[in-house]
Amino acid sequence: MPDPLTNLRPDQAIKVLPRHLAGPGTADLRTIWPFPFDEDWTMHQTDEGGPAVAASPCLSLRMGNVSTPTPGRQWITAGYREPFGPAAWQISFDTTTPVELLHDVHAELLDRYLEDRHRYPTYLFRGQTPPAQAYVPLLARGWSHTVKTDGTQTFLAPDGFGGVQHMYAAEDGSSSSPAWKAWGGDPKLPSWRVRFSADTPTVLVAAFTASLISTEPVHRTVQDIPSHTRSNLYIASTTTVSEQALAPAGVATPPASPATGRSR
Numbered sequence: 001m002p003d004p005l006t007n008l009r010p011d012q013a014i015k016v017l018p019r020h021l022a023g024p025g026t027a028d029l030r031t032i033w034p035f036p037f038d039e040d041w042t043m044h045q046t047d048e049g050g051p052a053v054a055a056s057p058c059l060s061l062r063m064g065n066v067s068t069p070t071p072g073r074q075w076i077t078a079g080y081r082e083p084f085g086p087a088a089w090q091i092s093f094d095t096t097t098p099v100e101l102l103h104d105v106h107a108e109l110l111d112r113y114l115e116d117r118h119r120y121p122t123y124l125f126r127g128q129t130p131p132a133q134a135y136v137p138l139l140a141r142g143w144s145h146t147v148k149t150d151g152t153q154t155f156l157a158p159d160g161f162g163g164v165q166h167m168y169a170a171e172d173g174s175s176s177s178p179a180w181k182a183w184g185g186d187p188k189l190p191s192w193r194v195r196f197s198a199d200t201p202t203v204l205v206a207a208f209t210a211s212l213i214s215t216e217p218v219h220r221t222v223q224d225i226p227s228h229t230r231s232n233l234y235i236a237s238t239t240t241v242s243e244q245a246l247a248p249a250g251v252a253t254p255p256a257s258p259a260t261g262r263s264r
Contacts, residue, residue, distance in 0.1 A: 002231060003230045003231055004230065004231070004233055004234075004235050005222050005225065005230050005233070005235075008222045008238070009222065010221070010222050010223035011221055011222070011223065012221060012222045012238060013219065013220070013221050013238070014219075014220060014221070014222065014235055014236075014237070014238050015217035015218065015219055015220075015235070015236040015237045015238075016217055016218060016220055016225065016233050016234065016235055016236060017215065017217050017218070017233070017234045017236060018157065018159070018162065018213075018232075018233075018234070019098050019100060019101065019211070019212060019213075019214060019218055020098070020157060020161065020162035020184035020185075020212060021159075021161055021162070021184060021185070021191075021225075021226065021229045021230075021232055021233055022098050022218050022220055022225060022233075023096075023098065023191070023220055023224045023225045023226055024095065024096045024097060024098055024099060024192070024224070025098055025099040025100065025218065025219070025220060025224065026099065027065075027095065027099060028099070029043065029045070029052055029054075029065075031099060031103055032075070032099055032102045032103055032106065033054050033063055033106055034103060034106055034107050034110060035054060035056075035106070035110055036110075037054075040057040041054065041055070041056060041057060042054060042055050042057075051064070051065055051066055051067060051073065052064065052065045053065075053066075056113060058083070058117075059080065059083040060079060060080050060081070060083070060113075060124070061077070061078075061079055061080075061109065061113060061124075062077075062078055062080065063075070063076065063077045063078075063106070064076045065095070072095065073095050074092050074093060074094060074095060075092070075093035075094075075095065075097070075102055076090065076091070076092050076093075077090070077091045077093075077105070077106065077109070078090040078091070079124050079125065079200075079201075081125055087197075088125055088199055089196075089197050089198070089199040089200040089201070090197045090200070091105065091194065091195070091196050091197070091200060091204065092194070092195045093192075093194050094192040094193050094194070096191055096192040097184075097192040097193075097194055098184070098192070098218065100211055100214075100218050101194070101208055101211045101212060103211075104207050104208065104210070104211035105204055105207050105208050105211070107207070108203060108204055108206075108207035109124075109204060109207075112124055112201070112203060112204075123201065123203075124201050125199075125201075126201075129201065129202035129203050129206065130202065131166060131168065131202055131205075133202060133203070133206045134164075134166075134180070134202055134205040134206040134208075134209050135153075135155055135164065135166060135209065137206075137209055137210060137213060138155045138164060138209055138212075138213060139155070141213045142158045143155045143156060143157055143158065143164075143213075144156045144158075151167055151168060151169035152165055152166065152167050152168070153165070153166050153168060154166075159229075159232045160187075161184065161185055161186065161187075161229050161232055162182075162183065162184045162185075162212070163181075163182065163183055163187060164180065164181070164182045164209060164212075165180065165181040165182070166179070166180055167179050167180070177198075178195040178196055178197055178198075179196055179197060179198045179199075179200060180195070180196035180200070180205050181193065181194070181195055181196075182194040182208065182209075182212070185226060185228070185229055186228065186229070191226050191229070194208065196208075217236035217237070
């Protein structure tokens with residue numbers, strides 16, 4: 001298939017789908033972390049563009065854009081039953097993950113936190129949502145499904161350049177491997193990857209998959225979109241840079257087909 005962006009300027013602003021091939025977008029902290037920082041939530045950043053951390057008032061939820069053992073950084077989100085204890089669950093996002101996906105997971109996280117802040121244990125530490133809530137919308141959108149005897153099932157995007165894997169059973173009973181994985185781009189060399197540890201609330205995984213398959217196009221410039229999968233992109237519209245600046249970047253509307261998760 002031809003590259004649909006061939007005749008566009010590198011700085012041309014466009015709206016594209018699917019989201020898993022759109023590139024990361026602009027990493028604005030207050031878009032990615034849509035928390036009420038004027039209401040006791042905290043955020044600290046060393047300098048402009050440097051590592052950053054954020055936390056809920058009770059320290060049960062902590063987020064960071066932190067350095068990794070290999071060159072680069074990751075977005076990390078974790079839940080803590082006790083402020084000074086180990087993390088009960090953790091989500092890690094490559095910094096190349098589309099910002100809309102991060103926004104929608106954190107928006108759902110905030111909704112659940114606000115609903116449950118006067119309960120104990122809170123919904124964020126109870127596994128009451130069935131895994132199907134996260135993956136059935138993928139099937140409804142035409143993603144393929146394979147199951148292996150090693151306890152994993154994999155869902156692949158129709159274009160073959162996006163996937164979600166669910167570990168529904170560990171052979172050795174271990175919870176050290178991620179319960180869910182997702183990626184975009186070439187499966188052998190993904191453009192981005194996301195990992196959800198065991199005990200991550202399924203509602204957060206569902207918010208992620210709902211955002212992943214949303215039919216609401218995302219704003220990008222041509223130069224920000226990975227080159228090797230451009231032939232699989234759909235251009236919803238082209239806009240001027242000023243129009244893009246006025247758009248509510250990072251906010252996703254619910255997908256047309258049945259899907260879980262909420263947008264803020």
